[in-house]
Amino acid sequence: MLAILAPGQGSQKPGFLTPWIEDPSAEARLREWSEIIDLDLVRLGTTAEQDEITDTANTQPLLVAAGLLAAERLLTGELATADLVVAGHSVGELTALAIAGVLTPEAAVRLAAVRGREMAAACNIEPTTMAAVLGGVEDEVLAAIESAGAWPANRNGAGQIVAAGPVAAIEKLTQSPPEKARIIPLKVAGAFHTPHMAPAQEALEAVAAEIATDDPVRTLLSNRDGRPVASGKTALQQIVAQVTSPVRWDACMSTLGELGVTAVIELPPAGTLTGLAKRALKGVERVNVNTPEDLAAATALPLNDSAANEGVE
Secondary structure (H helix, E strand, O other): OEEEEEOOOOOOOOOOOOOHHHOHHHHHHHHHHHHHHOOOHHHHHHOOOHHHHHOHHHHHHHHHHHHHHHHHHHOOHHHHOOOEEEEEOOOHHHHHHHHOOOOOHHHHHHHHHHHHHHHHHHHOOOOEEEEEEEEOOHHHHHHHHHHHOOEEEEEEEOOEEEEEEEHHHHHHHHHOOOOOEEEEEEOOOOOOOOHHHHHHHHHHHHHHOOOOOOOOOOEEEOOOOOOEOOOHHHHHHHHHHHHHOOEOHHHHHHHHHHOOOOEEEEOOOOOHHHHHHHHHOOOOEEEEOOOHHHHHHHHOOOOOOOOOOOOOO
């Protein structure tokens, strides 16, 4: 069984969509989505500088559009009807919902634009930030984050938990890290996936109420608890709630293992999630799809569970 993974914010690089728009149909697709959200996704993905594509309001719809653009070219032939698992990290979960058939691509891009804009606005209410906690004993790390007055925003597995909260709380955590753990401050706009994002969740909920959903046609894992979601309505409700709730990517990877996934394919901009899978899912093959040329390696993966899992990138 194969899994398709959609990355979240922080994985983007200037010009990462340039090789994709050499295909006129790909550029046309991006322009269609750009008109829906009044944002030039072609320019953002090709010529925009780092600071502009790091702006949360721009990053989130750009990432969802990039993932969907690649997925539409990947899911052809045998893969179009194969038994696949789909999961996305943070805003990448919107990409996953569209691939699973819960949302149309247009709805996913629209929701990503609202989510990014409103989360950026929420970040301006008070100074908040995030930091990665690497290593340490998980229970001790979680206790230290709580003691500092922060939240475990992303539980990524493979010994990585991202803390988020007021700047003072993250500074306190950094000054007194858990035993055998190191803290890396992150350059982010604010404390995503915490109660500080409540205004953004409220705004996203209002837009989501207008969006039609279908039940997933592929196995869809939720950031809420890593478990499959059978209802399209529930999947959309959970991604709205995800704005103020922790991303349980560790649980998603655990479920991938339980389901017997033999290979993971990460959509562009790829590398982060396959890196986590390398440490957490031993022996599982990994393919990063960053250019159209990478699609061949992804489509060449065996679809049966008896394939050898020697690990490739």
